[in-house]
Amino acid sequence: MKTYCITGGAGFIGSHLARFLMKEGHQVIVIDNFCDYYPLAYKIDNVFRSVSAESRQSSPKTVKRVMKDIKGIPHYHLYAADIRDMKALLGIFDFHDVDAVIHLAAMAGVRPSIRDPFLYEEVNIKGTLNVLETCRLKNIKKNVIASSSSVYGNTRTLPFREDMPVDHPISPYAATKKATELMASVYHHLYGLDTVLLRFFTVYGPGQRPDLAIHKFTKALFEGREITLFGDGTMKRDYTYIDDIIHGTAEALNYVEKKEKVYEIINLGESRTVSLEELISLLQEKTGKKARIRYESQPPGDVDTTYADLEKARRLLNYSPQVAIEEGLSHFVSWCKEYYHF
Template sequence: MNSIFVTGCAGFIGFHVSRKLLEEGWHVVGLDNVNDYYDTNLKEDRLHHLKKDPSFTFVRGSLENLELLHHLFHTYSFSTVVHLAAQAGVRYSIENPHTYIQSNLIGFTNILECCRKQSIPHLLYASSSSVYGANKEIPFSVSDRTETPVSLYAATKKANELLAYTYSHLYQLPTTGLRFFTVYGPWGRPDMAYFSFTNAIEQQKPIFLYNNGNLKRDFTYIDDVVEAVYRLLPKPSSQSVPYTIHNIGNTNPVTLEYFVTVLEKELQKTAIKKYLPMQPGDVETTFADIDSLSTVTNFTPKVSIEQGLAHFVDWYKQYYSSI
């Protein structure tokens, strides 16, 4: 049975990708340190679902533990590595920079080294739309310059792309960077706006809309993200330097104001809105150009914000009513 290594398997995207791989008949070895950046109970519940499948092997550990990673790479013959583990969050990076250096830089370098030594056929890794930073060109294209990150989190993701290119160039390691655009959906991250807004609206607490509600985000539903990642698994770059990057976005950005309107409709409650100026580390608009993704995978994300938020709210109500 083919084995695939998924880091961050207890995280939002990692959980869904792992579940898809298990459904498709893969043996998944999942690594996660289950840190307390957000509710660990939610992470453990995700793991509980994955562990029901006998083809899932879970390892609790950190990317910084190079000895553990070497052991896993030697024990299993991974045909592919999907590296989704990272310290997430733009605003948290402003207050806790060393956490990002350890996980996102040292941890990623450890993954690259293990992939190099074991001649892994394909490494896919999570990057982020945040690398576009102060870029003014809309929509964001993978060919745009990305030397102006406006948060430490974004800087670490840009550094990941540079490190990946170097390993592709020096060692012919096939790498594919995945620039995710504001992923949302069931089993999502409580620190993300769609989740925290839902909590606040349900509890009749105020929500804070930065840039006076005029921030625009290319919200991308989790099922579309998983399908894109799955289709990219067998498609490493065939260029002389086997390195490529794809945007994974919905290509239909909406304002936070409209986003909240849709949430209010689904929750059948009115939000208490507090309007605030821009926050450090934020960008006004994200908008993905996915031409390269569509060309390579023959896939275009299709779930609208209205459909996606309806699915999320259904899950939210069911999940929290069962706790």
């Protein structure tokens, strides 16, 4: 049994990963500050889903209650702590002999980063530096870190390859992810920290963040509300189903643990682009509801297209996404119906 620390482990991707790693027989240490970027109730439900303790209705609505309720669950340790607080991080790592860190904690939205760039800088850059420093001080040599497809900005050559220059991010969020990649490179060079950075391409599935298009559109369709569509509907995304992301992340962990002298940046996507118009049409089909659409101009930090080249992920991680958007959306819509009682 290994011990893995997941920062941001109460979030969408982190909670799925915690569940997966525990099922594989490992111990998981979750560090999350339960920030209010989206409502706390989702994160509390994520934690319960991670440890397979249901259900939403009976979920306590405070972090304190959650901590109390899950105390004693084997192989799962939850710390409500902030990665900006170095002392708190060191204190947690005093208690556990951690084999590797999967650093997912971040302020994750593109548009809000334009409104509050300092918060993004504090959490995503300083917080990441704290995590890397903690690894150095506690002699943890292996880690996997979340980067993002947003680092590609409006790169015109498609699909996006990891060796393309990414010097022109178009949002503070994207710039903090590029800074994350650079800082991890420094820690690899100076201190031999082995790292795989994963550029995730729009991740969706049960428990998806409520600020993301698939979740917002599906909820609006069921509630009979208007959908706000940014741009003219031609904006395209490479949507990646959560199970594919979790398998890819687990393979990245495996890779970084097995090899020496690792510093790799790897795309995890589906390698297929879907326009917003196509997405809405698929969601109409899956929900059986007709969309009412209000068009607004495309926000300046939103890239036009994301599209992952997966050759490197295939070669190094044996990554092969299994869930096409048509199937993944069916799973997501079923989850929504159950979760919201639609």
